[in-house]
Amino acid sequence: MTLAVLASRALSGLHAPAVRVEVHLAPGLPAFHVVGLPDAEVRESRERVRAALLNSDFDFPAGRLTVNLAPADLPKESGRFDLPIALGVLLASGQLTLPEHRQGGAVPGESVMTHLVLAGELSLTGALVPVAAALAIALSVARSQPGATLILPRASAGQAARVPGVAVLGADTLRDVVAHLAGETPLSPPAAPALQEAGQAPCLRDVRGQPAARRALEVAAAGGHGLLMIGSPGTGKSMLAQRLPGLLPPLSEEDALEAAAVASLGAVETPFSRVPPFRAPHHGASAASLVGGGSRPRAGEITLAHLGVLCLDELPEFDRRALEALREPLETGRVGVARAMWRVEYPARFQLVAAMNPCPCGWHGHPVRLCHCTPEAVQRYRGRISGPLLDRIDLQVSLPAPEAGWLDLPPGEASAPVRARVEACRARQWLRQGMLNAAxxxxxxxxxxxxxxxxxxxxxxxxxxxxxxxxxxxxxxxxxxxxxxxxxxxxxxxxxxxxxxxxxxxxxx
Incomplete structure (x- = not known):
């Protein structure tokens, strides 16, 4: 056989489009070319595949090898194509022969394993290295190719095994996959990780006083509304914001899977948890890090906060362009990142909780401390947040300075009873209209x-x-x-x- 065709997956946002990995071996001077719009990581697979084959006791064929990653207009990135390329080389050179029921394709001499999807990076020793976005790949395979079998490195296969509708097999080395395809030693399915039911969120009981702000926080949690808290330093803005996730009901299993898939876009290992995500980027974050971007688009903080909470402390200190970029996601729940060669869309249904001082020095309106800011400075500071952005934040509350003797106040109501009211309120909304009031x-x-x-x-x-x-x-x-x-x-x-x-x-x- 001189031509082998295998199936793999690329990555575009949270979607993993199908990729045909075609390996052709022809007579001629030894050469190894990878075509099909590969980036540097994919082009470097030539050296990884060569070393992995030799160190796994296979021969590297002496001929002209051409690897085509189709479709050619889809950018390919990461080392996940190492495994299908290496197997394609073995099939094209005749070192791997498939059982009869896996042979036959549309082109004479072609082998198309349509029921198999392969993804994995190879080390030089032939071991399979965990890959990022395993969950996103498994979700796409389950939706577009139900009944398919996905072969991944064992460390990544466990995460993908949580996805229903796709069979997942884990392998430790290239030789393990070859033995499975040859019908000698079948690969075993991995054990899916347990779903974490609860986390250790800070308790609302720690906040003394501030009844109006506590009420606003409960209303925000109950309806999924955005919240902006304004107050002098030390009034409890950050404490309240950090306790919002503890008031939210646990994610459903489907939402937990989607949140984990989003987190897997930039991570090899992703925990499965019903606890809503909580992201709190520093106010020095750029627009690209907040909404996503880069020369090769990556998910930003608002996408990583999908189905959870995005906390922006010191809101006016964020870059103006970064804040203005939040306007569309707050309305649509999605964010698009456009580049010259492609456009990627990410989910971004997050709940915004933000905090800010009333003026640059922070003491405007304080009953004791003196504010040294001029009216123009106060207006300029507040003007960093545009009207259209403020218009999209449902609740805006002022936190008064703590009164003398606040240490003698009893602890506030704990998070658990507030969460019970929030869950009952949300259940009422879903029963009536099928969505939260904020949507x-x-x-x-x-x-x-x-x-x-x-x-x-x-x-x-x-x-x-x-x-x-x-x-x-x-x-x-x-x-x-x-x-x-x-x-x-x-x-x-x-x-x-x-x-x-x-x-x-x-x-x-």
Whole structure:
């Protein structure tokens, strides 16, 4: 046989498109070429494959080897193509012969193992090295090629085994895979890792006082709303933000699998957990690190926070371009990264919780400490956060400075009872409309947020006096719907709308 065809997978965002690995051996001067838009990591596979074959007691054929990774217009990256390339060399040179039921293809002399998908990086010794994005590959195979068998390095196969609809086999070395394909020693399926049911999130009991902020945090958790907390240093903004994940219900098994698949894009080992992701990037993070990007697009912090919480402390200190890039993901739940040769789309359904000082020195409005900032400096500081971005944050609350004797206050309510109320509120929303209140489209807002006459008059008056946009009004209605759900009410009330209006008055948006 001089031509061998095997199946593998590339990576484009969270999708792993199919790749045909074609290996052709022809007479001529020894050469080894890899074509099909490979990057540097894929081109370097020539030396890894050569050494792995020789160190696994195989011969490296003396001839002209051409490896084509099709489709040719799809960029290929990483070392996951090492394994199919090495097997293709063995098939094309006749050192590996498949059993009869695995032979035969559309082209005479071609071997197409359509039921097998292979991915794995080779070390020079012939051992298989774990690969990143194993979960994303398994999910794509399960969706587009149900019933297929995926062969991965054993350290990566365990993660992929969590995906239903695809058979996963793990191998330690190249020789193990060859023995399996030759029908000598079958590979065994790996054990799937256990799903972690709970984590050690900080408890809300640690926060003393700040009843209004605690209430806003509960409303945000119950409806999936974004939250911005404004207050002087030491008022508890960061403490409250870090305790939001502990108020959220555990992820479903399907969502936990998707969150782990997102985390696997940049990691070899990914824990499976029902705990929602929590990401807190430093305020010096660039726009590319926050939303994704680079010459070869990578997922950013907002994607790694998918189905969880994105915490942005010291919000005005972030780069303006990075903050403005959040506007579209906050609306759509997805982010697109475009480059000259390709466009990658990542999921980004995250819950935003942010914190900021009222002014550059932090003491504006403090009852004791003196603020040294000029009005122009305060306005310039707050102006770092644009109106369109603020318009997309549902709740904005001010935290007062702690009063004297706050150490004598009793501990606050713990996270567990608050989480129970949040879970009940979210269950009510899913039963009524199939989504959280924060995700309600305008048509659903009209259907599920009908106002009584007195509440409608109050909302119209607030829109007129505060100059709100239609988006602001819709977000007030969504928050009011959550407040009503927390109270167990089927209909919106005047008090619900009044509370929701108070959550959007802090910065005049």
């Amino acid at each position: 309600l489209p305008p048509s659903a807002v009209d259907a599920h947020c009908r106002l009584p006459d007195d509440a409608r008059v109050l909302l119209n008056r607030a829109m007129e006096r505060l100059g709100w946009s239609a988006r602001s009004a819709h977000r007030v209605l969504r928050v009011a719907r959550t407040v009503s759900d927390l109270a167990g009410s089927d209909a919106l009330r005047l008090a619900d709308v009044a509370e929701a209006i108070q959550y959007r008055r802090q910065l005049g948006v």
